[in-house]
Amino acid sequence: MPYFISTKIFKQQAKILVRHWPFAGLKNSHIRNILSQLYGYKDNHDYLKQLAEYDSGLNIAPLHALSETMVGLHYKEWVIKMAKLGAINHIQAKTLLHKLWPAYLSAQNPASDKLYSAKIRFHGACNDFLDRKSLNTTIEYLFNDPPSIKDCIEAIGVPHPEVGAISINNSWVTFRNLLTDGDSVEVFPNPCPQVSPDMALPFKPEGEIKFLLDVHLGGLARYLRMAGFDCMHQQEDNGDQWLAETSASDNRILLTRDIGLLKRAVVDQARWVRNILTESQFCEIVLHYDLSPHFQALTRCIKCNGHIAAIEKHAVKEYVPQGVYKQQKDFKICNNCQQIYWKGSHYDKMQDILRSSKTRL
Ligand SMILES: [Zn+2]
Structure with a gap:
């Protein structure tokens, strides 16, 4: 029934x-039709x-009477x-409604209030990005226009490469899924063994595991090269955009201590390195990516990431200390x-470091 x-x-x-x-x-005429339909009429003519x-x-x-309670309801x-009706977004519609009913709406529905809410729970290592009061609890997320689940997760603080799987109302979804009012969301860390492979979010590239490290992780790059892994690391700071784009175009896992860098859309396979000390960082990465079966010591140059190969002893005589010779x-070069x-x-x-990284696992 329409409202009077x-x-x-009008x-x-x-x-x-x-x-x-x-x-x-x-x-x-369009505005008048929108108003008429808003109050329950077919159109302005009606x-x-x-x-x-x-x-x-x-x-x-009889027509319904409009009161403060009814407008609020x-x-x-x-x-x-x-x-x-007006092909506008929800924030714009809300602002207009407050202009129409300033006396009725200002008190009970402040214009700054968000319209919708969803409940989100983060599991395991996703909690590393949350503040203390949000750890292992259900978070209420408020929004107006429905965001993608990826935007919502990153707004709370968890970068998307750290997410292994998402379920909404008990169904696995992808990052592009839009959040709707009343959704119940579970966010699992990367990797997520519970999820079927076709719904798992990117974890590591197929084939050879290659890394790209930010400028602050030179120590970790040397350790990983020591174990034989391909690690691109530049001495000079080329900036976040370069790191993000190179990681994507060269199919390298990006390792960084910069959480903001991980939120760049182009970044796919990446990890926020939790530890501060180089040896602990190395053990963390070995454990996370299950690298120990792939160790190949003395195959990659620690300084420049080049390949090293055997060289005849006599060829190095002038270049190594006499005792060593x-x-x-x-010898390898x-x-x-x-x-x-x-x-x-x-x-x-x-060898000691590689061994200890294995025994710590
Ligand atoms: Zn080299």
Whole structure:
């Protein structure tokens, strides 16, 4: 049943809408139709007809009276309706509704209030990004226009590459899924063994595991190269955009201590390195990506990431200390920077670190 709006108030409200409509060019007739439909009439013609019948006493079915309570009750429904009728977003519709009913809405529905809410729970390592009061609890997320679940998760603080799977109302979804009012969301860390492979979000590239490390992780890059992994690391800071784009184009797992970098849309496979000390960082990455079966010590140059290969002993005579030349039989050389390697004390230390990283797992 439609609501009673006097023609005087109707005209005033139509003027308000024309004045405050988010974009120009909307015809007055369209505005009047939107208002009529908002209050339950088929269109403006229907409104005028029913009001004339009402005024003359012909209307058998009475119109609803509008009160502060009724406007408050219909608030959410009208925001959605006005947004749909006027092809505007929910925030714009809400602002307009507050202009129409300033006295009725200001107190009980402040314009700053969000219309919808969803309940979100983060599991496992996703909690590393939350503040203390949000740890392992259900968070209420408030919103107006439905965000993608990816935007919502990142707004709370968890970068998308750290997410392994998402379920909404007990169904697995992708990042593009839009949040709707009343949704119950579960967010699992990366990797997520509970989810079927086709719904798992990116974890690591197919084939060879390659890394790209930010400028602050030079120590970790050397450790990973020591274990034989391909690690791109630049001494100079090339900026976040370069890191994000290179990681995507070269199919490298991006390792960083910068959470903001992980939220860049182009970044796909990445991890926020939790630990501060290099040796602990190395163990963390070995454990997370299950790297120990792939260790190949003395295959990659620690300095420049080039490949190293065996070289005849006599060829290095001039380039290594005399004692080393006498004691060692086998030498290797980086085919990029010509650094020479042998199984000396640094090799023993390297083996110790690799061994201890395995035993810590
Ligand atoms: Zn080298």
